[in-house]
Amino acid sequence: MIRVLLAEDQALVLGALSALLSLEDDLEVVGTASDGETAFAKVQELRPDVLVTDIEMPRLSGLDLAARVQAQAPSVRVVIVTTFGRAGYLRRALEVGAKGYLLKDAPASELADAIRRVHAGGRAIDPHLAAEAWGETDPLTERERQVLREAEGGASTAAIAAALHLSEGTVRNYLSEAISKLGAENRVEAARQAREKGWL
Structure with missing residues (x-):
């Protein structure tokens, strides 16, 4: 059995x-x-x-x-x-x-x-x-995913930094990278796109 x-x-x-x-x-x-x-x-x-x-x-x-x-x-x-x-x-x-x-x-x-x-x-x-x-590759790093998950709920840069124990500058860099990789207009759209693809 x-x-x-x-x-x-x-x-x-x-x-x-x-x-x-x-x-x-x-x-x-x-x-x-x-x-x-x-x-x-x-x-x-x-x-x-x-x-x-x-x-x-x-x-x-x-x-x-x-x-x-x-x-x-x-x-x-x-x-x-x-x-x-x-x-x-x-x-x-x-x-x-x-x-x-x-x-x-x-x-x-x-x-x-x-x-x-x-x-x-x-x-x-x-x-x-x-x-x-196998036809589509997730471009995000684990840190970028974490930052986008926090941003998805509308958290501010300061709140994301506090939650993930990062500096605000580092959070802005991760968000900027993720937005750029996904070709999104802003952090909310980047999070939505990543969620739809199953990357979050």
């Missing part, structure tokens, strides 16, 4: 995934979680073979959860199932150690097959997204 942990913040989706996967003879849903922190605690407690997680979740995103699992429980393989069909998200998921990336509108049989493939040591990536992901 392949032991599966499900992490999803929408109760209906979580229930449906659990019920569908439980119909498979070789899959056992050993636990569920509705936020990232709870999911990580259950990974440590239950040591499932495969963690299936959404990206957007309270308390800890699916990408941060995948990174933490990779660092502290590397034998647990991660499959991300999301509504976000963006190449940037896929690339970031792969960078943090996810072995699978599927969209929520995929058939249940495809998810079950993906879990089996990932458990066996392979990868399971939505083919259309994979093709798109």
